[in-house]
Amino acid sequence: MQLKVDRCSGRPLALQVVEGMREWVALNGAGGGTRLPSIRRLSSELGVSRNVAIEAYEHLIAQGLVRSRPGSGFFVADGASDALLKKGADATSLEEVTSEMWNLFQDDETRLKLGCGWLPSAYREGDELAYAIRQVTRQSRPGIFDYGTPMGMPQLRVLIQERLRLLGISADANQIMLTGGGSYALDLVARLMLKPGDSVFVESPGYYNLFGLLRLHRVNVIGVPRLKDGPDVERMEYLLKHHQPRLFFTNSVFQNPTGTTLGPTVAHRILQLAESHDFHIVEDDIYADFQHDPTIRIAALDGLQRVIYLGSFSKTLSCSLRVGFIAAEPALLKQLVDIKMLTSITASQFAERVVTTMLQNGTYRKLVERVRVKLSGQMAATLNLVKESGWEVFAEPAGGMFIWARHPHVASSNQLVANAQEAGISLSSGHVFYPQGDNASWVRINVAYARDKRAMAFLRQPGT
Amino acid sequence: MQLKVDRCSGRPLALQVVEGMREWVALNGAGGGTRLPSIRRLSSELGVSRNVAIEAYEHLIAQGLVRSRPGSGFFVADGASDALLKKGADATSLEEVTSEMWNLFQDDETRLKLGCGWLPSAYREGDELAYAIRQVTRQSRPGIFDYGTPMGMPQLRVLIQERLRLLGISADANQIMLTGGGSYALDLVARLMLKPGDSVFVESPGYYNLFGLLRLHRVNVIGVPRLKDGPDVERMEYLLKHHQPRLFFTNSVFQNPTGTTLGPTVAHRILQLAESHDFHIVEDDIYADFQHDPTIRIAALDGLQRVIYLGSFSKTLSCSLRVGFIAAEPALLKQLVDIKMLTSITASQFAERVVTTMLQNGTYRKLVERVRVKLSGQMAATLNLVKESGWEVFAEPAGGMFIWARHPHVASSNQLVANAQEAGISLSSGHVFYPQGDNASWVRINVAYARDKRAMAFLRQPGT
The missing domain is CATH 3.40.640.10 (Type I PLP-dependent aspartate aminotransferase-like (Major domain))
Structure with a gap:
C-alpha cells in the first residue's frame, strides 16, 4: 500500500488517510480478509500521529469497509471493494444532483439562498x-x-x-x-x-x-x-x-x-x-x-x-x-x-x-465593474466575519462569489444545512460537491448573500 | 417474397416495388445469388404492368443490389444485404443533415428560401x-x-x-x-x-x-x-x-x-x-x-x-x-x-x-389569425399555380406552409434543386426527407415564399 498525505492541502489528515485507503481497496480490488497495516505501522509510514491513524480506521470501520479483530489487527471487510466500486458509480447519483436542483429552484422564496450559485436581485439595480x-x-x-x-x-x-x-x-x-x-x-x-x-x-x-x-x-x-x-x-x-x-x-x-x-x-x-x-x-x-x-x-x-x-x-x-x-x-x-x-x-x-x-x-464593462467592486467588498467582510466566528476557510478567494468553509463545532455539513434551515437560510450539503459523495463538513457560502442579517447571525453562530 | 403495392398512396408503383424489394433483401439477409422473381411473375403477383416490374429491376440493378443474367433471370447481387444494412445505418447520415442545415443558414441572403421550414420576414409586419x-x-x-x-x-x-x-x-x-x-x-x-x-x-x-x-x-x-x-x-x-x-x-x-x-x-x-x-x-x-x-x-x-x-x-x-x-x-x-x-x-x-x-x-391570437389567413391565401394560389404548371402534388394540404410536389419533366429532385439555384432560389433535395435516403423526385415548397416573382417563374417552368 502506497498512501500519502499532504499537510498543506488543508484537508484533515485522517480524512486523507480514509480516502487513500478507500481508493487503494477499490483500485486493487482487495478481497475480504486482506490484512491492513497496524496503527503503529500506518502512522510511522505516513508520518502522522497514532491518533490520526486510529481516527482513520474508526471511520473506515463505521463505513463497513474495514473490520478489526481484537489482538490481531485490521482487515478489509467482505465485499468492500465491490461496495466501493458500486459507490463510485452511484455516488452523487443523478437523482441526488437533480433533487438538489429542484430544492434550489422550488425553495421558499422567503428563504435566503446563501448556498446558491448566482447573484441576488440586490445586484440588479442597473437598467x-x-x-x-x-x-x-x-x-x-x-x-x-x-x-x-x-x-x-x-x-x-x-x-x-x-x-x-x-x-x-x-x-x-x-x-x-x-x-x-x-x-x-x-x-x-x-x-x-x-x-x-x-x-x-x-x-x-x-x-x-x-x-x-x-x-x-x-x-x-x-x-x-x-x-x-x-x-x-x-x-x-x-x-x-x-x-x-x-x-x-x-x-x-x-x-x-x-x-x-x-x-x-x-x-x-x-x-x-x-x-x-x-x-x-x-x-x-x-x-x-x-x-x-x-x-x-x-x-x-x-x-x-x-x-x-x-x-x-x-x-x-x-x-x-x-x-x-x-x-x-x-x-x-x-x-x-x-x-x-x-x-x-x-x-x-x-x-x-x-x-x-x-x-x-460599453455598458457590460461598467456593469461588470460594479458587480466586481460590490462582490469584493462582500468577500472581504464575509471572510472577516467567518474567521472571527471560528470558521475554517479552505482558502481565501481573491474574488468571485464563493467561500468554502466549515466550522469546528459542527461536524457535518448536513448539520450546518439543518441549522441554516432553522434560520430561514438555504445551503447545499457539502457532500454533493464531491463526485464520490464523501461525507463532508464543508459548505459553500455565496458572499453576495452573506450581508443579509439572517446570514450574519447564522455565520456568527452556526452551531445553534 | 411478400411484396405489396398501394395504388392509392400516390407513390409511383415502380418505386414501391424497389423499396419493398430492398427491404425484403435487408430483412431476410438474402445472400448473393438468391434468385428473384421473373418480370412476368413479379408483375402478375403484384398486379402491376410488366413495365413497372422492368423499371423496378432497372433501378435495383443501377443501385448495385440486383444483377441480371441474360436468359436466366434476376439475382441478389453479392453483398447486397450487407450494403442495405449499412445503408440503413448511414443513409441520411448525420453529415448529410448537418450540411443541409449549414447550407440553409449560410445561404446567400439574396437567394429566395423557397425550400425552408419557417416564415419569411414579410410575415413579421406586426409590432x-x-x-x-x-x-x-x-x-x-x-x-x-x-x-x-x-x-x-x-x-x-x-x-x-x-x-x-x-x-x-x-x-x-x-x-x-x-x-x-x-x-x-x-x-x-x-x-x-x-x-x-x-x-x-x-x-x-x-x-x-x-x-x-x-x-x-x-x-x-x-x-x-x-x-x-x-x-x-x-x-x-x-x-x-x-x-x-x-x-x-x-x-x-x-x-x-x-x-x-x-x-x-x-x-x-x-x-x-x-x-x-x-x-x-x-x-x-x-x-x-x-x-x-x-x-x-x-x-x-x-x-x-x-x-x-x-x-x-x-x-x-x-x-x-x-x-x-x-x-x-x-x-x-x-x-x-x-x-x-x-x-x-x-x-x-x-x-x-x-x-x-x-x-x-390576446395579441398572440390575433397574430396567429393573421398568419393563418395569409398562409391560406398563399397555399391556394400556389396550389393553383403548380397544378396549372403540370406539377404533381402529393396531397393538397388543408393549411400550413408545405406542399410536397414533383414535376414530370424533371426526373430527380437534385435537378429541381439545381434549376432553382439557377433562378436564385434555394430548395432542399427531396432525398434528405427520406430516412433511408431514397432518391426522390419530390421537393418541399414553402408557400409563404411562393408569391415572389422568382418563385412564380420557377414554379411555372421548373424544367429550365
Whole structure:
C-alpha cells in the first residue's frame, strides 16, 4: 500500500488517510480478509500521529469497509471493494444532483439562498440590460423573429475573440461558437467527446451539476482533489496510472465551490499531463468576468489545441438570457456546432443581440465593474466575519462569489444545512460537491448573500 | 417474397416495388445469388404492368443490389444485404443533415428560401412581439435577470394547458414542461427514451433534422411511409413483425414535408398498434397553431398515456425566442425535467414571459389569425399555380406552409434543386426527407415564399 498525505492541502489528515485507503481497496480490488497495516505501522509510514491513524480506521470501520479483530489487527471487510466500486458509480447519483436542483429552484422564496450559485436581485439595480433589450426590439426585426446562425452571431464572436485575447488566448472567430448558456456548452462537449464507460476527471470538490450531467452520459467520474492553487497534480499523476480519462473538467478562476484560482506552475503541469496522457482539458471559465486582473489560463498555454475553453454571460449579466460560448480547435468546434444544430437548430438570436449591444456600447464593462467592486467588498467582510466566528476557510478567494468553509463545532455539513434551515437560510450539503459523495463538513457560502442579517447571525453562530 | 403495392398512396408503383424489394433483401439477409422473381411473375403477383416490374429491376440493378443474367433471370447481387444494412445505418447520415442545415443558414441572403421550414420576414409586419418584449423589461426585473424554474413558468404552463384542452387533450399543469424550442424537446425525449441500438419509427418522408438527431443517438431509424391521411398503418404493421420500436415520431397536423393531416381512423389504429406493440408515440405538433379548426390528435385519444406531445411557438411567433413545450405522463415528464436541468439548468425565463404576455393580452391570437389567413391565401394560389404548371402534388394540404410536389419533366429532385439555384432560389433535395435516403423526385415548397416573382417563374417552368 502506497498512501500519502499532504499537510498543506488543508484537508484533515485522517480524512486523507480514509480516502487513500478507500481508493487503494477499490483500485486493487482487495478481497475480504486482506490484512491492513497496524496503527503503529500506518502512522510511522505516513508520518502522522497514532491518533490520526486510529481516527482513520474508526471511520473506515463505521463505513463497513474495514473490520478489526481484537489482538490481531485490521482487515478489509467482505465485499468492500465491490461496495466501493458500486459507490463510485452511484455516488452523487443523478437523482441526488437533480433533487438538489429542484430544492434550489422550488425553495421558499422567503428563504435566503446563501448556498446558491448566482447573484441576488440586490445586484440588479442597473437598467442597462433593459435598455439594451428595448434597443434590440427597435433596431432589429430579424433579431426578434428569426433563427440565429449555427455558430452564433458573427459580431458577438468577434467581441468574444477580443476578450479572449486579453486573457492571452488567441482564437480565430471560426474557433468560437455561441451556445444557449454554459451548461449547454458542457453538455455539447460531453456529447461529442464521451461515450458510455469512458473515464472523466473532475475536481473534488467541484461543480455538482456537472457530476449529474456526466452521470447522464454514463461515464466513470473520478475526482481529482482541488487544492489552493488548482488541481492536485500529484494525485492526478497517481490516478493516471490507473485511469485513461478522455476529459478533465476544471474551473481555472474562482473555482466552484472553493473560490480558488489556478496558479501558473500547476497550469503548466496539468497541460503536460494532458499531453503525455492524451486527454483534453475542458477549461470552464464562467467566472472569468468577476476577475479584474487576469491570471493564467490553460487555454493560453495550450493555444487551444487540447483545451476546450468555455465561457458564459449568465453569471455576470443574466441567467435569463442563456448566452454562453465555446472556443476550441476548428475541426472539433465544427463538430460541436453540428450537434448544436441537431439538438436546438440555433440559440436565441435575440439574446445574442442583446449581449452584443452591451459589449459594444460599453455598458457590460461598467456593469461588470460594479458587480466586481460590490462582490469584493462582500468577500472581504464575509471572510472577516467567518474567521472571527471560528470558521475554517479552505482558502481565501481573491474574488468571485464563493467561500468554502466549515466550522469546528459542527461536524457535518448536513448539520450546518439543518441549522441554516432553522434560520430561514438555504445551503447545499457539502457532500454533493464531491463526485464520490464523501461525507463532508464543508459548505459553500455565496458572499453576495452573506450581508443579509439572517446570514450574519447564522455565520456568527452556526452551531445553534 | 411478400411484396405489396398501394395504388392509392400516390407513390409511383415502380418505386414501391424497389423499396419493398430492398427491404425484403435487408430483412431476410438474402445472400448473393438468391434468385428473384421473373418480370412476368413479379408483375402478375403484384398486379402491376410488366413495365413497372422492368423499371423496378432497372433501378435495383443501377443501385448495385440486383444483377441480371441474360436468359436466366434476376439475382441478389453479392453483398447486397450487407450494403442495405449499412445503408440503413448511414443513409441520411448525420453529415448529410448537418450540411443541409449549414447550407440553409449560410445561404446567400439574396437567394429566395423557397425550400425552408419557417416564415419569411414579410410575415413579421406586426409590432406585438416588440411591445411584449418591452413590457417584460419594464414589469419584471427577475424576468430579465434570473433563471426560470425547472418546469418553466407556471402561468405559461396553465395557458398551454387551456390551449391543449381546445384540442381535446386534457393535461394537468404538472404534465407540461417548457423547453428551449421544439428541437430541444425532441432531443430531451430521445435522451430519456432511447439507447444506442434501439429501433425508432419515423415518417417517410419526414423531418430531416429529426433523422440527424436520431443518428446522433445511434439508434436504428426506420421509415413508415406517410400517406394522405397519416402514417401507412399497414406498412407499420408489417414493419412491427420485424422491429420492436421504442418510439414513433409523427406530425399530426400539416406534416413536414407533405403538408398532410392525420385522419381519425388512422389515429386510432396507430394508437392501437402502440398499445399492442408497447411503444410510445411522439406527437410533434409544432404546426398546430396554423390550424383554425382542430382535427384529431393521438394525444387526445390516448389521454397522454403513451403519447408524448410536443409543441412550440417558434413557427408562429418567433424562432429567435426558442420556446417550446412537452406534455406527457407525470412520471415521465419529471424525468424529462431532470435531463433539462442537467443540460441547461432552466430555459430562458425572459422568453417564457414574453410568450406569456402575448397569450394573456390576446395579441398572440390575433397574430396567429393573421398568419393563418395569409398562409391560406398563399397555399391556394400556389396550389393553383403548380397544378396549372403540370406539377404533381402529393396531397393538397388543408393549411400550413408545405406542399410536397414533383414535376414530370424533371426526373430527380437534385435537378429541381439545381434549376432553382439557377433562378436564385434555394430548395432542399427531396432525398434528405427520406430516412433511408431514397432518391426522390419530390421537393418541399414553402408557400409563404411562393408569391415572389422568382418563385412564380420557377414554379411555372421548373424544367429550365
